[in-house]
Amino acid sequence: MSFTSPKILLHHLGLKPNKNLGQHFLLHEHQARRIVAALDPDPEDTVVEIGAGLGALTLLLAAAARRVIALERDPNLARFLAEDLCRATPGVEVVCADVLKFDFRRAAAEAGRPLAVVGNLPYQITSPLLFALIRDLPALSRAVLMMQQEVGARLLAAPGTKDYGVLSVLVQYHFRVDRLFSLSPGNFYPPPQVESVVLRLRPETPDPAARDEAVLQQVVKLAFGHRRKTMSNTLVAGAEAAGLSPEEMRGVLAALGLDPQRRGETLSLAEFVALSNQVALLKQGRADR
Numbered sequence: 001m002s003f004t005s006p007k008i009l010l011h012h013l014g015l016k017p018n019k020n021l022g023q024h025f026l027l028h029e030h031q032a033r034r035i036v037a038a039l040d041p042d043p044e045d046t047v048v049e050i051g052a053g054l055g056a057l058t059l060l061l062a063a064a065a066r067r068v069i070a071l072e073r074d075p076n077l078a079r080f081l082a083e084d085l086c087r088a089t090p091g092v093e094v095v096c097a098d099v100l101k102f103d104f105r106r107a108a109a110e111a112g113r114p115l116a117v118v119g120n121l122p123y124q125i126t127s128p129l130l131f132a133l134i135r136d137l138p139a140l141s142r143a144v145l146m147m148q149q150e151v152g153a154r155l156l157a158a159p160g161t162k163d164y165g166v167l168s169v170l171v172q173y174h175f176r177v178d179r180l181f182s183l184s185p186g187n188f189y190p191p192p193q194v195e196s197v198v199l200r201l202r203p204e205t206p207d208p209a210a211r212d213e214a215v216l217q218q219v220v221k222l223a224f225g226h227r228r229k230t231m232s233n234t235l236v237a238g239a240e241a242a243g244l245s246p247e248e249m250r251g252v253l254a255a256l257g258l259d260p261q262r263r264g265e266t267l268s269l270a271e272f273v274a275l276s277n278q279v280a281l282l283k284q285g286r287a288d289r
Helices: 006-013 029-039 058-064 075-085 104-111 123-135 149-156 166-174 213-223 232-236 246-255 269-288
Strands: 046-050 067-071 092-095 115-120 140-148 175-183 196-203
Touching: 029 058, 029 115, 029 140, 029 175, 029 196, 046 058, 046 104, 058 067, 058 075, 058 092, 075 092, 104 115, 123 140, 123 149, 123 166, 140 149, 149 166, 149 175, 149 196, 166 175, 166 213, 166 269, 213 232, 213 269, 232 246, 246 269
Parallel strands: 046 067, 046 115, 067 092, 115 140
Antiparallel strands: 140 196, 175 196
16 A cells, blocks of 8 residues: 555545545554554454545555445545545445444444444534444444544543533443544644544443433433533423422432532532432332332
8 A cells, every 4th residue: 555645646636625524634654554553453343434535544444354334425535435546455345425324233233243433533523423323332342533632632531620521421431431642733634723632432331330321311411501500500400301300309419418519510420320320210210100
C-alpha cells in the first residue's frame, strides 16, 4: 500500500473536503497504523469502518481482518473507494450510507460474531453514534474511535468535574474507556481547529448493574437536565418524567441517604445505578399491585 497525500489525491479526483460532512483526512501513514494497531483486528474479525474517506485505514484493516465494511456517506469518496482503491482487494465492502442508519446487529449476525468498529467521528454525529453503539452493544466486541478532545474528555470525566454529564455516565456504565493518544490539527488535511483524541471502548458487564437500563437513562437525564441545580430542583421537581411523584422521589433519595441538596453532577456511576434501581423497584411494585 502506498500512502498518497490526501491533498494531492483530492486534487487528482477533482474534489475538495466537504465541510458539511466534517471531513478531515489523516496526513501520515504512521498515525493510521497506530489506530489500526490499537484496534488489533484478527483474521476472523469483521470490522466496520466509520467514514472511510480516502482509505487511510481501509487497506490496512483489510490486510488484517476477514472482512471490512467501509462506510462512507460522501458518494464521490464511496465511488473512489469501490471503483479504484479497493476494487482488487478481497473482503472489502464499500457502503455509501449514513452510519447512524447502519444496522450493527444485522452485520454482527451475518458475521457470526461481534464487530470491531473504528473511525474518525465528525463532531455533529459523535453523541448520537455513541448512543447507537450503546443500543446495539451485543453487536460489538470493541471500538477505537477518534473524536474531538472535548468529547473525549466527557467520556472519561469523573464526578464533580465540568465535563461530567449524561454521556460520561452512560458510556462508562456500558464500556471500559481508555485514552490512547492525541492527534494535533497538523495531522489532518484540512487541519481542524481542535485537538483530536483516540479512545478505545470495550463493552463490560456493568457492576453494579441496573435493574432497568431505560430507567437508568431517565434518571441520569433528569439529574443533568439543569446543570448546577440540586437534585431537589431536578430529580424531585421532574419526578413525573421518571414515573414517580415528587414525594416518592424524595423517599427514594432518603432511602439511599442521598442529600437532595447535592447536585446531580456529583453522583458517582454506582450512586446513579442505586438510584435508578430504587426507582425501578418502586415502579415495579406499583405495577404488581
